[in-house]
Amino acid sequence: MLIHKWLRNLALGGLIAVPLTLSGCGLFSKEANEKIDAPPADVEMHMMNETDTLNVVKPTTTKPQIKNGLTVFLKDSSGMLAPITLDVQVKKGEDAVKRALEMMVEDNKDKKLLPVGFQAVLPKGTVVKNITRDTENKIATVEFSQQFADYNVTDERKIVEAVTWAVTNDPSIQKVQLKLEGQTLNEMPVDGLPMDEPMTREMGINLEITDNGNVTYMNSMPVTVYFSAVSPDNVQYYVPVTRLIEPSADIAAASLEQLIVGPLNSDALEPVMTPETKVKQIERTKDGTTITVDLTDSMFEANQKTPAEMLQAVILTLTENTAAKKVQIKINGETNVVGDDNQNYGKPATRPTVVNGMKA
DSSP: OHHHHHHHHHHHTTGGGSOOOOOTTOTTOHHHHHHOOOOOHHHHHHHHHHHTTSOOOOOBSOOOOOSSOEEEEEEOTTSOEEEEEESOOOOTTOOHHHHHHHHTBTTOTTGGGSOTTOBOOBOTTOOEEEEEEETTTTEEEEEEOGGGGOSOGGGHHHHHHHHHHHHTTSTTOOEEEEEETTEEOSBOTTTOOBOSSOBOGGGOSSOEEOSOTTOBTTBOEEEEEEEEEEOTTSBEEEEEEEEEEOOOSOHHHHHHHHHHHOOSOTTTOBOSSOTTOEEEEEEEOTTSSEEEEEEEOTTOOTTOOBOHHHHHHHHHHHHHHSSOSEEEEEETTBSOOBBTTSOBTTSOEEOOSOOSEEOO
C-alpha cells in the first residue's frame, strides 16, 4: 500500500521526465563488473596500502565536534541534497524546524554559517511565516511567503524534498503540509508537483533508478541508501539516495545490497563498500527495534579496525528503511568490530543524532 502511494507521488511529480543516464560507465556499473575481475584479497589490500604512500589528497579524518547542532538540507556542488548539521544552537523558546528552514533560504542573513561548497535551496526572500503542529497525527503545516513560488522549474522537486526531509528530521513529525500566503498548496506553483496529501519521506530524495533492465516505474520499490562524498574543504559527508529497485520482501537485505552495488553517479558520489562485500545474515529482535547484520569481506581481518565511513553508512541505511532503532554489525562473524573512529560497532548502536557535522 505504501509503495503504491509512493509511486503515485513519483509519477505525478514528474520524476519520469528526469534524465536517468547516471549509470553510464561508472566504476561499479554492470558492464564493468562483467569485464573486470576483482583482484585477490591480498592484492586488494596491498593496493590499498600502496595508496597510503601516494601524494594524494584524502578526506580529513577529523570532523567538527558538534553535539547539538541544527540539521538543514543543502545542495552540494554536484546538485545533490545532503543533511548538514551546523554548529548553530537553538535559543530557548525558538522553533528549531522554523530556524532550519530559514537557514535553507538562499542569501539568508546567516549564509556565512553554511559550509563551503553547499548552497541553500529555498528561493531568495522566502519567509517562513508560520509552523503549526498536529501532534496527534504528527503533521506539521508550514506557511511560506509569496517569494517561495519564485524558483526555476528544475528546482521544484528538490525544494519539496529538502523541506520535507528537513521538517521530518524532527522525530515528532512524519508528514508535512505546505501553505503559500495562507492558502494550502495542493500542487507546487511552478510545475504543478502534486501535494494533495501531506508529504512524507516516502517521496524519496535524490531519486534515481537502478540500471537493472527488469525495473520499471510500475514494478519497483524504493530504498534509501547513504553514499559518501567529499566537500571542497576536504571533509567527508554522507548523501542519501533513493533508488528504485526490484520489489523485495526483505527491505533490509535489499537496501544493503544496493549499498554494496554503490553509487550510479560515480562523478558525484563514492562507494562505502567494496563489491566483494556480502551480507551473510540479518537478524531482528522480535519487536523489530534492533537489527544485527553479519557482513563478510576477505579484506578485513580479525581485530583490524574497520572504516567508520562504511559502518556508519550501514547504520544510516538500515534505520532509514526499517523500523529499527539500533543496528549491530558483525564482520566475518566477529562481534569485535571497532571503527577507525575507535567506536565499537559490534554492540547495538543507535542512529547518530548529528549527521555530517560541519562548520563554515
